[in-house]
Structures are given as structure tokens and as C-alpha cells.
Amino acid sequence: MAELLSPEIKACIGQSSPSIHVQVTRRDLRKYAVSTGQKAKKYLDGDVAPPLFHFGYAMEILPVDELRKDGIAEDKLIPELPLKRLMAGSSDTVYHRPICAGDQLVVTRKLKDLYEKEGRSGPLIFVVTEIVVETQAGEPVLNETTSLIAR
Amino acid sequence: MLNFDAITVGDALPCREHTANIVQLFMYNAAIWNPHRIHFDHAYATAEEGYPGIVLDGPLQGDWIGQVVTDWIGEDATLISFGYTNRRAAMLGETMTAGGKVEEKNEQTKEVKVSLYLQNGEGDVTIPGHAVVRFT
Numbered sequence: 001m002a003e004l005l006s007p008e009i010k011a012c013i014g015q016s017s018p019s020i021h022v023q024v025t026r027r028d029l030r031k032y033a034v035s036t037g038q039k040a041k042k043y044l045d046g047d048v049a050p051p052l053f054h055f056g057y058a059m060e061i062l063p064v065d066e067l068r069k070d071g072i073a074e075d076k077l078i079p080e081l082p083l084k085r086l087m088a089g090s091s092d093t094v095y096h097r098p099i100c101a102g103d104q105l106v107v108t109r110k111l112k113d114l115y116e117k118e119g120r121s122g123p124l125i126f127v128v129t130e131i132v133v134e135t136q137a138g139e140p141v142l143n144e145t146t147s148l149i150a151r
Numbered sequence: 152m153l154n155f156d157a158i159t160v161g162d163a164l165p166c167r168e169h170t171a172n173i174v175q176l177f178m179y180n181a182a183i184w185n186p187h188r189i190h191f192d193h194a195y196a197t198a199e200e201g202y203p204g205i206v207l208d209g210p211l212q213g214d215w216i217g218q219v220v221t222d223w224i225g226e227d228a229t230l231i232s233f234g235y236t237n238r239r240a241a242m243l244g245e246t247m248t249a250g251g252k253v254e255e256k257n258e259q260t261k262e263v264k265v266s267l268y269l270q271n272g273e274g275d276v277t278i279p280g281h282a283v284v285r286f287t
Contacts, residue, residue, distance in 0.1 A: 028182070035178035036214045037169060039222055051217045051233050055210045056183030070199075071186040088209040092234035 004082050004116050004123055012079040017109040021136070022057055026101040029053065049099035052091075054142060057107045058131050077109050081150045083125050089147035096140040104136040112145065125150040153227040155261055155286040158253055164223045164265060166250030169215050171207060176243055179211050205243040212241060212278045215249040216267040220282045223251075223265075228284040231262065235280035245271050254281075261286040 026046035032053050033043040042048045060073040067073055099105065113128040127148040133141040171179075173191075180190050189196040189206040196202045213235040220230060241247060247269050255264040267280035 031178065031182040035175060035182045036211060036218075037171075037175070038218060040225070043221075050214060051221065051230055052210055052214045056185075059184040061184060067186060070195075071188040071192075073186070088237040090234060090236040091210070091213060092232070094232045095230055 004125060005114055009079045009081065010114060013111055013114055015077065015111050017077045019106050019108045020057060022105050022107060024049070024099055024101055024103040024105060029101055032056070046101050048101075051093065051095070053099060054107070054131065054133055054144070057105070057133070058109060077111050077129065078127055078148075079114075081125055081127075083123065083150040085151050086127075087149045087151065089126070089149045091144060091146045093142055093144040095142050099133070099141060103141075105141060106134050106136055108132045108134075119151065122151065153224055155228075155263070158256060158263055160253050160256055162253040164219050164251035164253070164267075166248055167215075167219065167222075168246055168248050170246040171211070171243060173205070173243060176205065176207065176211075179208060183208075183210070202240065203242055207241045207243060207245070207247075209235075209237040209278070212237075212247065212269050213280065215247065216251070216269050216278060216280045217282070219249050219251045219267055220265060220284065224284050228263070228286045231283040231285050233280070233282040235267070235278050237278060239275065239277045241269075241271055241277045247271055247277070251280075251282075 029046035029049055033050060036050060038044055038050055043050050062073045110130045112130050115126050117124050117126060127150060129146050131144040135141060177191060189200055189202060190208055193205050196205050216235055217233055249269050251265045251267040253263060254266050262283055262285045264283050267282060268276045269278040270276045
């Protein structure tokens with residue numbers, strides 16, 4: 001199998017995106033709870049975040065004219081890959097403490113790994129990233145490892 | 152009230168159906184700030200990306216199987232870990248059933264491992280998942 005990942009691309013493994021500082025508002029928690037169809041009162045009242053609430057904090061907020069034709073913001077953490085079609089793979093989160101209304105959080109994304117595999121319909125590149133969420137005081141909140149697949 | 156001692160490996164977690172409509176999907180993508188057109192632009196999703204319709208977000212489906220666990224434990228246990236895999240796409244309008252099963256029970260740590268699934272009307276699992284909860 002031909003090597004798809006050049007040394008220049010591989011050298012990006014280990015890099016981080018600039019940390020994002022967020023204040024968790026009850027209003028944001030309530031919007032997320034309603035839109036996902038939560039039933040628990042603590043979620044609907046915006047006291048506590050449901051387990052995947054933090055996903056939105058990994059989304060870049062870019063000016064409209066900087067978005068791609070498909071609407072997606074270019075992900076600056078991931079180097080340009082020789083395979084272009086990105087698909088969501090898996091997500092695994094370890095929770096240290098719940099996210100609550102009023103929390104001041106620091107969200108950092110890291111590129112953990114890039115590797116290739118021969119799939120049934122051709123070569124695949126796996127992109128493994130980690131989202132680290134901590135309080136401003138440095139208390140761990142959660143770590144989410146996600147994998148994307150480029151084909 | 153969910154009691155650790157009463158849980159048995161093989162127990163089914165209460166399942167729930169979800170049928171997102173276009174308004175709910177719009178609100179979800181607004182809440183997480185996801186402007187990907189396959190989630191709101193039917194012409195784009197079908198003509199440009201070849202999907203049969205508007206595509207449900209993977210993490211929204213992931214959230215639905217997360218709710219199987221959080222609704223099951225209530226305040227009686229703590230979520231320690233949760234994961235899911237996007238196996239196949241699901242389209243707006245499909246009715247998806249979220250459920251799960253107790254896989255392991257550790258008497259020492261008082262942790263329970265569950266498997267989770269989201270399946271479509273044909274019975275295909277679109278999103279399998281897993282979680283560990285701890286009782287005190």
C-alpha cells in the first residue's frame with residue numbers, strides 16, 4: 001500500500017488548537033436540552049449539561065464568508081489530507097465532573113494521531129483528536145477522544 | 152429508584168423512540184453551531200452529497216442513546232464514561248429507537264457497564280454505544 005501520509009502531515013500529530021474560554025450559561029444548556037429532546041428536569045432547567053453538550057464547544061465560530069461551500073468551517077487542527085471525504089467515526093468520553101450552569105471552562109483540542117488503513121472500498125485515513133475540558137482553575141471536567149475517517 | 156443490588160446482567164434498559172422534525176434538527180444545529188448544509192438544505196444534501204434526504208447529525212443520535220443511560224440512572228448513579236460509533240447515516244423523518252442492555256456488573260467498584268444502540272425502522276443499528284455508571 002502506498003504511503004498516503006507524508007512526514008510533513010505526520011509531523012502535525014501532537015499539535016493543539018488555541019484554547020477556547022467559555023462561560024456555561026443556563027440558556028445555552030436549555031437550548032441544547034430542548035433540541036435533543038431531554039426529559040430530565042435538571043437538563044431542561046439548565047442546571048447541568050447532558051453528556052454530549054460540550055460537543056458544540058469544539059465548533060469554530062467563523063465569519064460566514066470563511067465557511068466552505070458545504071457550510072463547514074475548515075478545521076485548522078487537521079492538516080490537509082490526500083483523501084477529502086470526511087466521515088464521523090467514533091466518540092469516547094471520560095467524565096470527571098458534570099458541566100453546570102455558571103462554569104468557566106477551558107476547551108482545548110489536540111491532534112492525537114493520524115494513521116492509514118486499507119478499507120473494503122479503498123484506503124482510509126483515521127484522524128484521532130481529543131477534546132480536553134477543564135475549569136479555569138485547572139480541574140479536569142472531561143476528555144473526549146473522537147475519530148474521523150477520511151476516504 | 153434504581154438499586155445496584157437489583158441490577159442483573161442482561162437487563163434491558165427502557166427504550167425510547169425519537170422522530171426529529173425539521174424544527175428540532177434546526178434548533179439542534181443552531182445550539183451546537185453546526186452550519187453543515189446536509190442537516191438543513193435538502194437540495195444540497197441530495198444533489199451535491201448524494202444522500203436520500205436531510206441527514207440527522209451523528210452526535211444528536213449519540214445524545215439519544217446517552218439519554219437511555221441518564222434516564223435509567225436518574226440521580227442514583229454517576230456517568231463515568233460514554234462512547235458511540237457512527238455506523239450508518241439516518242435521515243430526517245426516520246423513527247429511531249434508542250435502547251440498551253446491562254453487560255457487566257462489578258460488585259467491588261459498584262460499576263455497571265451497559266451496551267447501547269440506536270436502530271432505524273428496518274432494525275439496522277445506526278449508532279452502537281457503551282457506557283459505564285457508578286453507584287455509591
